[in-house]
Amino acid sequence: MKKAILACVIAGYTLTGCMTYDPYTGEQKVSDSTKGSAIGALAGAAIGAAAADGKNHVRGALLGAAIGGAVGGGVGYYMDKQEAELRHQLQGTGVQVQRNGNDINLIMPGNITFDLNQASIRSQFYDVLHSVALVLKKFDKTAIQVNGFTDSTGKASYNMQLSQERAQSVASYLVNQGIAAGRIQARGFGESAPIASNATAAGRQANRRVELKLVPLEQQING
Incomplete structure (x- = not known):
């Protein structure tokens, strides 16, 4: 019973x-x-x-x-x-939104965020990042990990530096939009974590990316 x-x-x-x-x-x-x-x-x-x-x-x-x-x-x-x-905000922009448990990943391909071998955000992408920033400001009980990646073309040391600079560019933009710097961690991974084959142009393009991983601050949400 x-x-x-x-x-x-x-x-x-x-x-x-x-x-x-x-x-x-x-x-x-x-x-x-x-x-x-x-x-x-x-x-x-x-x-x-x-x-x-x-x-x-x-x-x-x-x-x-x-x-x-x-x-x-x-x-x-x-x-x-x-x-x-x-x-809702990112539909049709080319940014992928993935959910893994309680984490959210935003995958931003390098072809829409940065020019080749550049770490400055493309002017066409500012509106999209602005939309992301508005949501992140509203949902302020999440930590933001900004991770940069490259393809395997060129020296590994150069790729590591470029990926770090790209991650930092996105992080700096978010801070300038009013996101608390303490919520953000920027890190470059170079060519070490491909999501596609580097043997093809399409694969290399997919690997050149910045990802935002949004992690809940559970104590604040439940507190």
């Missing part, structure tokens, strides 16, 4: 969680906040039931599920909203 009650508690949290829509496919999907809430509810219910005495077993499970669901969903919900806004 107790197991059945616990199952109903978890099912309730899973089914009543938020659904989101993929802005590209239009398909409905379970949001990351819902997944987080379900996991938190499961853990909270188990702990609450174990801590309660026999008479208050069900009450303890319900209370634990409520607390666990709120904590588990907080970060996911915050990042869901940020992801949706970024996708």
Whole structure:
């Protein structure tokens, strides 16, 4: 009987969680906040039931599920909203928005952000970065890792320096747009982390990129 009650508690949290829509496919999907809430509810219910005495077993499970669901969903919900806004702002710009758990990655190909062998941001890309900055200012409970990459053409030492300078250019622009410098870390990786083959022109173009990794400051979100 107790197991059945616990199952109903978890099912309730899973089914009543938020659904989101993929802005590209239009398909409905379970949001990351819902997944987080379900996991938190499961853990909270188990702990609450174990801590309660026999008479208050069900009450303890319900209370634990409520607390666990709120904590588990907080970060996911915050990042869901940020992801949706970024996708809306960046649709059609060439910037890829990827989600990995509660982290968001913005992949900015070098062909749209920088000229060949240059670390100065192309003037055509300022509007796009401005849109990114507006979202990052609104969602200020995330740390921002700006990572630069190159293809394998040229000396490794040159590529490392160029990737660092490109990452720093993007970081400096964000700071100039009002993003707190303490949230930003810029780092160059040179040619060490290709995402495509360097044997083709298309592959090298894909590898010349800057990525922004947005990481939630979980204590501030849940605090």
